[in-house]
Amino acid sequence: GQNIDQPTEMTATEGAIVQINCTYQTSGFNGLFWYQQHAGEAPTFLSYNVLDGLEEKGRFSSFLSRSKGYSYLLLKELQMKDSASYLCAVTYNQGGKLIFGQGTELSVKP
């Protein structure tokens, strides 16, 4: 299988930093995506990693280690509107389909 594992839920405080981890099987790995999904809405694209290292985009950063089969999404200066589900998804073997984890439900508290 190609299990994509991420924590089910996390809680953080407004203004703080939170790191959401994702692990995946490395065989045939092509690239990794992070999406944000608010309740009842469609997933929206956050980041794409294909090479090792950190990709920074404003308050959000995403890291990838291909050899370890590991990624994380880092959210800085948390805002209440960041409360959402964060989905880790992987493509394999040059194919286009996304294999998703179950999502991490993030709650940002005042």
Next chain:
Amino acid sequence: DTGVSQNPRHKITKRGQNVTFRCDPISEHNRLYWYRQTLGQGPEFLTYFQNEAQLEKSRLLSDRFSAERPKGSFSTLEIQRTEQGDSAMYLCASSPPGTSGGTQYFGPGTRLLVL
């Protein structure tokens, strides 16, 4: 609005009825994907098209499900003889040409409830 659109947004049907959903991708995107999502889970891949060709179909997809993209533009997903287990959000996504399909952009989804 140049994003992915889906119709209808909501559908309530009785068990045993057939339903059809439509997806209009971003105009320059040649790949179109269908996913299904149930509460508390990530989206699950159903099938995808490159232009009008259906390149992959999930083994989890029963014969009651069929998808078409006749002119390489919009796509339809039909579910025949619906069952209560088909209740879910059906998401469509599209991506531009590229060796790995590129980033996928999702439509708002069609929420199906089978009574």
